[in-house]
Amino acid sequence: MKDIRICLNPVCDRLVLGRSDKKYCCDGCRSAHYNDTKQEKKSDPLKRILKFQENNRDILREIFEKNEGKAIVSKSYLIGLGFNFMYHTHFMLTYKRKFLQCSFDYAIRVIDDYLVEVCRSIDDGPNSKLN
Structure with a gap:
């Protein structure tokens, strides 16, 4: 049975389909999560x-x-x-x-x-x- 994985973008929470090492449901979530974590230290x-x-x-x-x-x-x-x-x-x-x-x-x-x-x-x- 395949593992059920959820997108790592905290705003998304969609299921991740595809490769076993895939972490995000789409490129938009990957980019958004990267930008959020990059700015998280600086942002209010x-x-x-x-x-x-x-x-x-x-x-x-x-x-x-x-x-x-x-x-x-x-x-x-x-x-x-x-x-x-x-x-x-x-x-x-x-x-x-x-x-x-x-x-x-x-x-x-x-x-x-x-x-x-x-x-x-x-x-x-x-x-x-x-x-």
Whole structure:
């Protein structure tokens, strides 16, 4: 049985296919990881965190817009797209006491151990769809 390998680029987390000594899923990830590690010593840690947060926001925006509103997706699907649950901008409690983990203006609400709801975080209020 072949070993399952994951791309060494920390933002990617895709499976690596091909040669047994291959470390990255594509040239873009190899280059990005090299540039990140090269600049990591020089860069501000806040910039690195912001990069993860922006990536999370872009993923949520894409899912939200593709589904024309709220969408329910699996956590594994988000992870497959590169979403990192450890990075977020803030937490929010909606009018109806729903707890949201926000990435700027988009948010996820945990439904159960496997599913999350993707929604907008700025719609909080008595007349919002988050009620």
